[in-house]
Amino acid sequence: xxxxxxxxxxxxxxxxxxxxxxxxxxxxxxxxxxxxxxxxxxxxxxxxxxxxxxxxxxxxxxxxxxxxxxxxxxxxxxxxxxxxxxxxxxxxxxxxxxxxxxxxxxxxxxxxxxxxxxxxxxxxxxxxxxxxxxxxxxxxxxxxxxxx
Amino acid sequence: xxxxxxxxxxxxxxxxxxxxxxxxxxxxxxxxxxxxxxxxxxxxxxxxxxxxxxxxxxxxxxxxxxxxxxxxxxxxxxxxxxxxxxxxxxxxxxxxxxxxxxxxxxxxxxxxxxxxxxxxxxxxxxxxxxxxxxxxxxxxxxxxxxxx
DNA sequence: TTAAAATAAATTGCATACAATTTAATTGTA
DNA sequence: TACAATTAAATTGTATGCAATTTATTTTAA
Numbered sequence: 001x002x003x004x005x006x007x008x009x010x011x012x013x014x015x016x017x018x019x020x021x022x023x024x025x026x027x028x029x030x031x032x033x034x035x036x037x038x039x040x041x042x043x044x045x046x047x048x049x050x051x052x053x054x055x056x057x058x059x060x061x062x063x064x065x066x067x068x069x070x071x072x073x074x075x076x077x078x079x080x081x082x083x084x085x086x087x088x089x090x091x092x093x094x095x096x097x098x099x100x101x102x103x104x105x106x107x108x109x110x111x112x113x114x115x116x117x118x119x120x121x122x123x124x125x126x127x128x129x130x131x132x133x134x135x136x137x138x139x140x141x142x143x144x145x146x147x148x
Numbered sequence: 149x150x151x152x153x154x155x156x157x158x159x160x161x162x163x164x165x166x167x168x169x170x171x172x173x174x175x176x177x178x179x180x181x182x183x184x185x186x187x188x189x190x191x192x193x194x195x196x197x198x199x200x201x202x203x204x205x206x207x208x209x210x211x212x213x214x215x216x217x218x219x220x221x222x223x224x225x226x227x228x229x230x231x232x233x234x235x236x237x238x239x240x241x242x243x244x245x246x247x248x249x250x251x252x253x254x255x256x257x258x259x260x261x262x263x264x265x266x267x268x269x270x271x272x273x274x275x276x277x278x279x280x281x282x283x284x285x286x287x288x289x290x291x292x293x294x295x296x
Numbered sequence: 297t298t299a300a301a302a303t304a305a306a307t308t309g310c311a312t313a314c315a316a317t318t319t320a321a322t323t324g325t326a
Numbered sequence: 327t328a329c330a331a332t333t334a335a336a337t338t339g340t341a342t343g344c345a346a347t348t349t350a351t352t353t354t355a356a
Binding site: 170173174177203204205215216218219220236239240241242243 | 335336337338343344345
Binding site: 003004006007008009011012013014015016017018019020021022023024025027028039043046047049050062063064107110111113114115117120121122123127128130131132134135136137138139140141142145 | 156
């Protein structure tokens with residue numbers, strides 16, 4: 001029992017969170033390689049599949065990413081043919097990203113991915129639900145703090 | 149209810165994990181800036197505070213990082229004066245990293261960090277414990293898979 | 297109405313991550 | 327004992343993340 005115990009790796013909550021997030025994206029890689037997508041590109045496509053059309057800012061709000069990350073990433077998805085970019089008519093500062101037909105087709109090919117990934121995670125339905133709730137509790141609290 | 153529901157961002161467990169890990173390290177930043185350390189450098193120092201001396205490989209096993217990440221990071225910590233590197237006597241392939249006096253002193257200055265950070269996280273003791281258990285359950289399972 | 301403030305993307309710079317390759321050294325084995 | 331296989335770091339290359347700055351445009355307010 002020492003005053004330094006709080007600085008031990010094993011007593012951190014942040015560390016398993018950090019390590020686990022990395023492990024998950026690392027285990028997504030072989031599944032996503034088949035589609036020539038990275039994890040970040042994959043979740044960006046999730047936003048596009050749902051919204052069909054969104055500004056860079058909106059995508060960033062969904063994914064907690066800024067334009068510094070999204071601009072090059074969106075350019076790559078455009079070069080792969082899954083989305084298109086054009087200036088907004090209403091507001092020439094904004095860029096509207098739209099899903100293409102190829103992007104919509106990709107969705108059909110990728111429906112199996114979540115199931116394939118689910119097999120990697122060792123949790124029961126119930127545990128997964130608990131984890132989900134706890135993570136969003138933290139995230140929502142950060143959102144509140146940051147909104148101040 | 150569509151066959152695409154599994155590809156919705158809100159139905160993913162990976163996404164809040166990914167977003168939460170980023171949010172936590174982002175909120176560490178102002179606390180760590182004071183010590184001119186990044187989050188990864190901070191957890192590397194945690195390993196060094198505990199072990200006093202460790203090879204790059206050992207540090208990597210603790211943190212789930214490889215030499216591609218650690219080599220430049222360790223060089224930075226060395227240039228800050230917190231650790232020292234030298235070739236191993238037993239095995240000239242290996243590098244032994246050792247904590248310096250300045251590195252030990254840093255520990256005293258940083259004992260307050262975990263408490264300061266704890267205030268940011270919205271969870272009760274009990275919830276934090278649950279989260280900790282769930283995260284290590286996933287991590288340990290990945291370790292088992294990867295060991296095959 | 298027009299200049300200042302605010303906003304959206306893009307750009308720049310730094311620090312990870314990590315796969316893949318390279319280099320140097322050590323082990324295992326025929 | 328040579329020599330192939332293995333191992334530990336370092337290096338290289340690609341892709342994030344994110345703070346800070348820049349550019350273009352729009353809002354706000356005097």
